[in-house]
Amino acid sequence: MITAQQLSWRYGRTQVLEAVSLAAPHGRVLGLIGPNGSGKTTLLRLLYGALASPTGTVTVDGAPLQTLPAQEAARRLAVVVQEAGGESTMTVAETVLLGRSPHLSTFQRTGPRDHAVAARALARVGATHLASRPYAGLSGGERQRVLIARALTQESTHLLLDEPTNHLDIRYQHEVLGLVADLAHNLATTTVVVLHDLNLAARYCDDLVLLGDGGIAASGTVDHVLVPEVLEPVYGIGIERLQTGGQLHLLFHPFTRQEATPWITA
Amino acid sequence: MTSDGAAPRTRSMLRWTVTNAAVDVLGLRAGRRRTTAWVAGLMLGLLTTLVAGVGIGAFPVPAGTVAQVVAHHLMSWPAERTWTAPVDAIVWQVRLPRVLLGALVGAGLAVCGVALQAMVRNMLADPYLLGVNSGASSGAAAAILFGMGAGFLEHALQVTAFLGALAASLLVFLVARTAGRVTSVRLLLAGVAVGYALYALTSFLIFASGSAEGARSVMFWLLGSLGLAQWNLPLAVVAVVVVGTVVLLTVWARRLDALAIGDETAHTLGVRPERFRLALLVAVALCVGVVVSASGSIGFVGLVVPHLARRAVGGRHVRVVVVAALMGAILLVWADIVARTLFAPQEIPIGIITSLVGAPFLLVLVRRLHATSA
Numbered sequence: 001m002i003t004a005q006q007l008s009w010r011y012g013r014t015q016v017l018e019a020v021s022l023a024a025p026h027g028r029v030l031g032l033i034g035p036n037g038s039g040k041t042t043l044l045r046l047l048y049g050a051l052a053s054p055t056g057t058v059t060v061d062g063a064p065l066q067t068l069p070a071q072e073a074a075r076r077l078a079v080v081v082q083e084a085g086g087e088s089t090m091t092v093a094e095t096v097l098l099g100r101s102p103h104l105s106t107f108q109r110t111g112p113r114d115h116a117v118a119a120r121a122l123a124r125v126g127a128t129h130l131a132s133r134p135y136a137g138l139s140g141g142e143r144q145r146v147l148i149a150r151a152l153t154q155e156s157t158h159l160l161l162d163e164p165t166n167h168l169d170i171r172y173q174h175e176v177l178g179l180v181a182d183l184a185h186n187l188a189t190t191t192v193v194v195l196h197d198l199n200l201a202a203r204y205c206d207d208l209v210l211l212g213d214g215g216i217a218a219s220g221t222v223d224h225v226l227v228p229e230v231l232e233p234v235y236g237i238g239i240e241r242l243q244t245g246g247q248l249h250l251l252f253h254p255f256t257r258q259e260a261t262p263w264i265t266a
Numbered sequence: 267m268t269s270d271g272a273a274p275r276t277r278s279m280l281r282w283t284v285t286n287a288a289v290d291v292l293g294l295r296a297g298r299r300r301t302t303a304w305v306a307g308l309m310l311g312l313l314t315t316l317v318a319g320v321g322i323g324a325f326p327v328p329a330g331t332v333a334q335v336v337a338h339h340l341m342s343w344p345a346e347r348t349w350t351a352p353v354d355a356i357v358w359q360v361r362l363p364r365v366l367l368g369a370l371v372g373a374g375l376a377v378c379g380v381a382l383q384a385m386v387r388n389m390l391a392d393p394y395l396l397g398v399n400s401g402a403s404s405g406a407a408a409a410i411l412f413g414m415g416a417g418f419l420e421h422a423l424q425v426t427a428f429l430g431a432l433a434a435s436l437l438v439f440l441v442a443r444t445a446g447r448v449t450s451v452r453l454l455l456a457g458v459a460v461g462y463a464l465y466a467l468t469s470f471l472i473f474a475s476g477s478a479e480g481a482r483s484v485m486f487w488l489l490g491s492l493g494l495a496q497w498n499l500p501l502a503v504v505a506v507v508v509v510g511t512v513v514l515l516t517v518w519a520r521r522l523d524a525l526a527i528g529d530e531t532a533h534t535l536g537v538r539p540e541r542f543r544l545a546l547l548v549a550v551a552l553c554v555g556v557v558v559s560a561s562g563s564i565g566f567v568g569l570v571v572p573h574l575a576r577r578a579v580g581g582r583h584v585r586v587v588v589v590a591a592l593m594g595a596i597l598l599v600w601a602d603i604v605a606r607t608l609f610a611p612q613e614i615p616i617g618i619i620t621s622l623v624g625a626p627f628l629l630v631l632v633r634r635l636h637a638t639s640a
Contacts (some may be wrong), residue, residue: 025336037483050533081534085527087387089581093292095527101520102536119291132293 002190004156006056007046009039016042018214021056024130024207026157027188029181031201031222034211035235041082043211047192048079048160060158075103076152079207080147080161081088092138092146093131095240096122099153121152124179142165148176152183158190159183165200173197177204202226202248210234226250301579301589308592312369319365319599320357324610327357336362359497366604367495367504367560368616369595374557374569376594378550379568379589380575384526384583386450389631392569395457396547398554399563400464401434402427407468407484408563411475421539423487424500424559431555432513434464439547445539448547489615490562492602500547504560511553512591518546519584526581564601564617566624567594573631 002024006084009017016039024030032040045051047058049065060076062078068076088095099121100114103176122128125145130138135146144167151159161180165173177193181204195201201208201222208225210218212234216226225231226248228239238253320336321327331349335357338344347354361637378393386395394400405426408414415426440447441456468488472481495501515522521542524532529539554568575590598616601623605616 045530048534070533070538071536074534077534079534081528081530083528083530085531086382087389088527089576090523091293091297091580093294094297094580094582096522096526097292098520098523098535101524104520106517115292115294128291131291132296239592 001061002047002058002192004043004047004056004058006051007043007058008055009042009046009051009053009092017046017215019055020211020216022209022216022219023159024190024192026190027184028206029184029191029204031205031208032192032194032211033196033201033208033225035216038211038234039214040211043209044079044160044162044192044194048077054157071102074154074156076156077158077160078151078156080144080151080159082162082166087179088135090135091131092127092133092135093118093122095135095146095266096131096150096153099150100202102154117155118149118153121149122146124152124154125149125176141169141172144168144179145176148179157188159192161191163192163194163196165195165197173200174203198226198231198250202250222248292549294469297580297582297585301585304578304589305592307578308425308589308596309448311596312592315596316365318367319368319603320361322603322607323356323361324607325352325356327353327361332357363501364492364495364602365496365599367501368492368502369600370508371492371557371561371564371595372571372596372598373591374504374511374553374594375564375568375598376571376575376590377512378554378557378584379509380572380583380590381515381522381546381550383572385543386453387526387528388450389573390452390569391454392566393411393550393557393566394461394563394568395454396551397434397438397457397460397464398431398551399558400461401513402431402555402558403488403563404434404464404468404471405430406487407471410483410487411471411477413481414585421498421500423494427559428555430464431558432551434460435551435555444633448543453547454499486615487562489616490564490617490620491605491613491615492561493613494560500560504556507553507556511549512587514549515587516584518542518585519582522583522587523581526583561618562615564598564620566620566628567598567601570624570627571597573627 003022005021007017007020008015020043022030032043034040035133042051046053049058052066060073061067065073066251077209096118097110097114100110100118103114104110117202119128122131127142127145127149127150130142130146135143138146144164148164159180164176164180168176180191180193181190193205195205207220208222210225210230217234218230225243228241231239236253236255240251242249242251317329317332320332320339321329331353334344335349335354339358375393379391382391382393382395383389405428408430409423409426415422438453438460439448439455441460442452444452468484472484475481480512503605521532521537524535524537525542532539532542571590571594574584574593575586579585579589598620601619602616605619606613608614
């Protein structure tokens, strides 16, 4: 369970987030959605402590994140970040095993259980065959799966992902998010995921937080947030909602130039 | 030690099977075997190098005699001297301290290069990035030309050079640090800026002294030499600091692995990147400062050796640090052998040799970089 209260962040003079509060309960997938620059990644970074909000607090299972020692925080929160690390000369297996570091003391080496956990994580993302390949030589999609395997190797009760479907082709987008949803529902992992694609959000998230204009434009269950009246003003695009076979779909229609930028003709 | 600690013995057989299956799946075994082979080979190489370094010179001493002299001094065995007093002096007083200093300097520069390349994630980073060598040069110039630090008697040169190095790295920290954070880019820029400023200072000191002889000594020192090596305090300090740094970096190896990937990744794996970078900077600045003040600024070792080490044993720093230390030690002792025998009895600065070997290597690296990015 992650709770955030009254978080804010500014880059220079630009206030990106102001007084944002949210709660991510166990066993559910919370999606952070919103247009470019709305502060999705910033909010996620505040949630795992890479940024420290000047106001408010973040708590993980009731403990304030700021007071947790770095390693303890990493045992509770596993994060898949958007950082290429392309200069690394480690193999995929070595990269994934780094996910055990929060569990190891300074002088401890990785042991049999660590190796078993890493092997299982690689198998889960379908990357076992990559184990001895150099990480830097992987394609973007392969890297993304390896990073998810590393996060799984951390065996944390909370999983945070920043655009995990970037670089993935359609099949792996669904496989990865399916896996994430599966972990949340079966292992009661608290999951927060930043997503661009609203249809993926519709399919795999339970709850959504829609960011826009420095704050939360809407939040609640998927059904509640993904409605044209809520989305259209935030994204500036025409949206149509369809319900087929119990699955929600969104269709997008760009506004005509006059609808989108009425001030030009005014 | 493993993370399982003490597991019940009854399950050990099952666990053994699981372990080996996992190790095989992860393909870790090949890396382990490779590392063991490299470390064993390099240890043997280092031993041979040390003996060769002491034996080779204007007055050659056979390996057997070298071993006997050293054993005699260390363990009083053999008790009887079967060699002459000059041979004893050459081996024990002149060449052994020099060879040991060379090995320590090489190891120190190599591991500091490893640490800095991981820290700024730039493979062109070298130990002199922190402006340490330009600071040491200014200090040494002040000592040689103006007799600064005369209060430190025979160690005046080393002490002023070290103070210069310390002042330079402190300056780089202060410039690079904003709002309590030191970022890679700021560090690189601050290092370059401070380096140029101190280079100007050194040049000005040489100009102001108006002494041609003094200028020559400063020049000679700048290019590096192990000629000052003796069984004395500076050698002991270098030994303690270099060995300490190697041990420290091995202990910090997993954190280096994480930091080498990126700040964000390090953070999510339980390493506070800012704090760790600061600790690393202090350790590296101290080590390089001590090394440079004992030997002058010997280039390219700290730049080239980390690459060789990574090519040999991959990216895990626990391996890279150990292998780089051994490679650096071997490389520098051989560079010194060449430096003092090539134009014997005239000795050329060791920095010339390391640069002659290092520059072509760098060119190869640049060409390959171009090929992969294009």
